[in-house]
Amino acid sequence: MANFNWELVNLFSWKDLLDILAVSAFIYGVLHFLRITRGLQIFKGIVVLAGFWLFAELLNLRALSWVFEKLWTVGLFSLVVIFQPEIRKTLSRLGQKTGISFIKPVEERVVDRVVRACSFLSDRQIGALIVIERGQSVEGVVEGCVLIDSLVSVELLITIFNPISPLHDGAVVVRGDRVVYASCILPLSKSAELPKKYGTRHRAALGIVEETDAVCVVVSEETGEISLAVGGKLHRNLDPEILRELLFKELKIEKA
Incomplete structure (x- = not known):
């Protein structure tokens, strides 16, 4: 305990805590989104492809690395298309929780x-x-x-x-x-x-x-x-x- 570095504690501010909580909430939201949609299986496929890309980079396989670089660019747009209904639904529900409405109440x-x-x-x-x-x-x-x-x-x-x-x-x-x-x-x-x-x-x-x-x-x-x-x-x-x-x-x- 005598060697405990209290300077690190002093450097840790409320902004750092807020930053950590925000990142944690974001990661939880992404994992929850993947769990309730088709994303879990697609995510597994992405992990496998990332493994092959890392393998190509480690062995300096230039042609294969070039293919993966182009594949990620196309894949990003493909994911947006694939998850379009789920993304729309998630953003829609996020909007609902703000409580802001311009629609006249039903009488x-x-x-x-x-x-x-x-x-x-x-x-x-x-x-x-x-x-x-x-x-x-x-x-x-x-x-x-x-x-x-x-x-x-x-x-x-x-x-x-x-x-x-x-x-x-x-x-x-x-x-x-x-x-x-x-x-x-x-x-x-x-x-x-x-x-x-x-x-x-x-x-x-x-x-x-x-x-x-x-x-x-x-x-x-x-x-x-x-x-x-x-x-x-x-x-x-x-x-x-x-x-x-x-x-x-x-x-x-x-x-x-």
């Missing part, structure tokens, strides 16, 4: 109209897919949308999802008190936990809530069953009252 009357429309559609076994935005816009995720920009109403939602309507085959996007888009194509979830009896509509509902912080109401065309997708999970076989309660909870609406 109680909007939820009531959505629930009433879903009840009507359910009784008649008419399929529906209603995405309700929370803090984050879904515009960067959905495709093929038709602009509606009209106040949410029971009649409008029923009309859109009427089987003879040209807009019925797709999702509706609700932002605040307005239906902004219809006939939207949503990203499909790759979750293996979804029972096989559920088709594309339910997989699309899960896909949009995996990619964004939105909630999505689904009405099954085959059974009339109402479900709510939120946070990567699907709440199934809901009656209108339970659907209303869940929407109030997830949209943080206090009952009047």
Whole structure:
């Protein structure tokens, strides 16, 4: 203990501690990202290639070293393309955690109209897919949308999802008190936990809530069953009252 160098301790500042914690958090984030995506197997392949490159450098194999140098340049862009969905999802969730939102909150009357429309559609076994935005816009995720920009109403939602309507085959996007888009194509979830009896509509509902912080109401065309997708999970076989309660909870609406 007498030979302990206290000068090193004195040189260690709070900035150094912050630096170490930041690097640790970054490494943990990268490892977590690799674990929950396809990245782990790709990472193993990169380690093997790095081993061959080191071998080539040690033995001064110029041709092989040149090939690896060019391969890393191309590989960097390839990784961005391969992980594009995962990178977008990660950055999207990072944005959600900031708590900054420019989207108008959903009001109680909007939820009531959505629930009433879903009840009507359910009784008649008419399929529906209603995405309700929370803090984050879904515009960067959905495709093929038709602009509606009209106040949410029971009649409008029923009309859109009427089987003879040209807009019925797709999702509706609700932002605040307005239906902004219809006939939207949503990203499909790759979750293996979804029972096989559920088709594309339910997989699309899960896909949009995996990619964004939105909630999505689904009405099954085959059974009339109402479900709510939120946070990567699907709440199934809901009656209108339970659907209303869940929407109030997830949209943080206090009952009047």
